[in-house]
Amino acid sequence: MYDAPNMERAVTASQTKISAQGVQVHYGDTHAIKDVDVQIEDKTVTAFIGPSGCGKSTFLRCLNRMNDTIDTCRVQGQIRIDGEDIYDKRVDPVQLRAKVGMVFQKPNPFPKSIYDNVAYGPRIHGLAASKAELDHIVETSLRRGAIWDEVKDRLDAPGTGLSGGQQQRLCIARAVATEPEVLLMDEPCSALDPIATAQVEELIDELRKNYSVVIVTHSMQQAARVSQKTAFFHLGNLVEFGDTGKIFTNPEDSRTESYITGRIG
Amino acid sequence: MTDTSANRPGSATSLITPDARTKRRNRAEARFKVYGITAIGIGLLFLVVLLGSITVNGLGAFQQTFVNVPVYLDPAKLDKRGNRNIEEMKKVSTFGYNPLIQQGLLDKAAELGIETPLKKRKQMKAMLSASAAAKVRDFVLANPETLGQTVEFKLLAASRVDGYLKGRVQRKDVARDKNIDAEHLDLTDSLVAAGVVAKTFNLSFITGADASESRAEQAGIGVAMLGSFFMMLVVLVLSLPIGVAASIYLEEFAPKNRWTDLIEVNISNLAAVPSIVFGILGLAVFIQVMHLPQSAPLVGGLVLTLMTLPTIIISTRASLKSVPPSIRDAALGVGASKMQSVFHHVLPLAMPGILTGTIIGLAQALGETAPLLLIGMVGYIATNVPDGIAAGFLDPNSAMPAQIYEWAKRADPAYYERAWGGIIILLVFLLAMNIIAILLRRRFERRW
Numbered sequence: 001m002y003d004a005p006n007m008e009r010a011v012t013a014s015q016t017k018i019s020a021q022g023v024q025v026h027y028g029d030t031h032a033i034k035d036v037d038v039q040i041e042d043k044t045v046t047a048f049i050g051p052s053g054c055g056k057s058t059f060l061r062c063l064n065r066m067n068d069t070i071d072t073c074r075v076q077g078q079i080r081i082d083g084e085d086i087y088d089k090r091v092d093p094v095q096l097r098a099k100v101g102m103v104f105q106k107p108n109p110f111p112k113s114i115y116d117n118v119a120y121g122p123r124i125h126g127l128a129a130s131k132a133e134l135d136h137i138v139e140t141s142l143r144r145g146a147i148w149d150e151v152k153d154r155l156d157a158p159g160t161g162l163s164g165g166q167q168q169r170l171c172i173a174r175a176v177a178t179e180p181e182v183l184l185m186d187e188p189c190s191a192l193d194p195i196a197t198a199q200v201e202e203l204i205d206e207l208r209k210n211y212s213v214v215i216v217t218h219s220m221q222q223a224a225r226v227s228q229k230t231a232f233f234h235l236g237n238l239v240e241f242g243d244t245g246k247i248f249t250n251p252e253d254s255r256t257e258s259y260i261t262g263r264i265g
Numbered sequence: 266m267t268d269t270s271a272n273r274p275g276s277a278t279s280l281i282t283p284d285a286r287t288k289r290r291n292r293a294e295a296r297f298k299v300y301g302i303t304a305i306g307i308g309l310l311f312l313v314v315l316l317g318s319i320t321v322n323g324l325g326a327f328q329q330t331f332v333n334v335p336v337y338l339d340p341a342k343l344d345k346r347g348n349r350n351i352e353e354m355k356k357v358s359t360f361g362y363n364p365l366i367q368q369g370l371l372d373k374a375a376e377l378g379i380e381t382p383l384k385k386r387k388q389m390k391a392m393l394s395a396s397a398a399a400k401v402r403d404f405v406l407a408n409p410e411t412l413g414q415t416v417e418f419k420l421l422a423a424s425r426v427d428g429y430l431k432g433r434v435q436r437k438d439v440a441r442d443k444n445i446d447a448e449h450l451d452l453t454d455s456l457v458a459a460g461v462v463a464k465t466f467n468l469s470f471i472t473g474a475d476a477s478e479s480r481a482e483q484a485g486i487g488v489a490m491l492g493s494f495f496m497m498l499v500v501l502v503l504s505l506p507i508g509v510a511a512s513i514y515l516e517e518f519a520p521k522n523r524w525t526d527l528i529e530v531n532i533s534n535l536a537a538v539p540s541i542v543f544g545i546l547g548l549a550v551f552i553q554v555m556h557l558p559q560s561a562p563l564v565g566g567l568v569l570t571l572m573t574l575p576t577i578i579i580s581t582r583a584s585l586k587s588v589p590p591s592i593r594d595a596a597l598g599v600g601a602s603k604m605q606s607v608f609h610h611v612l613p614l615a616m617p618g619i620l621t622g623t624i625i626g627l628a629q630a631l632g633e634t635a636p637l638l639l640i641g642m643v644g645y646i647a648t649n650v651p652d653g654i655a656a657g658f659l660d661p662n663s664a665m666p667a668q669i670y671e672w673a674k675r676a677d678p679a680y681y682e683r684a685w686g687g688i689i690i691l692l693v694f695l696l697a698m699n700i701i702a703i704l705l706r707r708r709f710e711r712r713w
Contacts, residue, residue: 069597071520
């Protein structure tokens, strides 16, 4: 039944960045994701919404194989990025994660200087040939993270000394410094106050020009504000996926409607 | 009014006067605080008593009584042919020197006008250490040109004389002592008054070697200190890399399955194995199977490494575990490999804990005696300081705690004092190591 909107949407192959088919995730005996199919488009913000424990974060972490770090986690099905199966044996997850950046729920800057936080990714991937080039990458990334003006005078100060919202934007700058093609954001604003949230949301809209952004959020208002596509997860199922406007105004599934109107979740 | 009625929810009670239940809870809390303070007080009291008794008993070992004796180096006795040939002079043993030294002391007493019934040279033997003659002989062999002159030597007094000055030997004890008589004590008193006999700081207690049972005054802990130093070097070089590598692998890379669980349980159990078991293992494996030399610091170090490894592994794993997982996620999220995330981010954050654990493990190893008993590192080690250094890891040696044990079991109370003195030195080392641990911790700690 939830296949219907997918079929209706005429998605051309060139637009699809990530395509997931029949994804199943087990944590030990728990069946966390049940047969999820989703197409994520390039240069679009896709929001995953749903009640706690519905599997949206788990699914997000499948997209850059962060679930590999959990011993009991098994992922089945197919996830293709630009047509390549990322769970292929030949794929090195380290390379994948350089291409698919991630921002976490809790701001987690390294306990190093602001400069080193941003420069770390380019350094390990060898993206800068000289100090000047690295300086340039750091500056551009911090500008993209919309935090350059606040930290340009104290790049040597520890990243952990910033406020929560600044830390999260620093983490976003760090994530974009490696020039990823997809940016995954796992509830990036849940630890932030409304002003910092607004700044990050503005930033997400900005990032859409260059990246395909996937954001997991608890806040339906946030999903409505920042995303073009929305996926609603419930109990491990992808219940509905479609244009954000349609999901919020005219959902097809009764569960989506119940959630959006606040009756479940 | 019962408690229950007074505390029924909703009953009208004043906030100004606490009810009976609150008062009881407050009293219980106050009592608990008193228990805690008492426990800390008792602990501190024991610490003070311990440190006090160690200081009182051990400080004496750092002072030693010396006798300034002018000795006439008689060429007729020491170089019978008169040709100053060192090889021939070496044939005169310490027995040839003793009469000269004793005569020197007798003459000195006479010169100072001290009245003493001790008129014979031989009677001076009880005043001087048996090591005195060796010291004079070494001097003469090094400086043969001094023959025929009268040279003033600062010689060790006999251990009884030393004990008398330190209050260890009482006049009432002397009657039963065949080594010394009351007349010697009288003479000592007079010589002290004249400044010939004096107590001074004794550096050779810290740098010297152990001495035989009859010359407590000569014994020092220096060689055992070197033995301990070589052992600690072996322990540090082996246990730090092995321990840290093992814990990083187990904590960060190893799959969590039955085998790693088994290994983990075994490591925890090894930490609780009595150290003497490690000693007998070392005896069986390192000495009997691998034929490494007995009593060598290398073997001691290997045994102590086995003993220290569980401590280091457990503390390293604990400090790796305490690094928040968000840091690992952050590193993996920007595309760092597992190893990069561990070595660039996790390890630096765990460093203070690892260093503290390592130094605590080393301090534990430094104070360990039981395993050394079994591999033969306890005993009288005659090696003098410069001789043993070249092959330090393989030469027989002792260790500080083993030396203390050795002294404590000897009969002469002079050795008892040295055992306490040795404990002071050992504690100074442990204190120094703990201070280093704290400093390193400060240096490496990063604030969040």
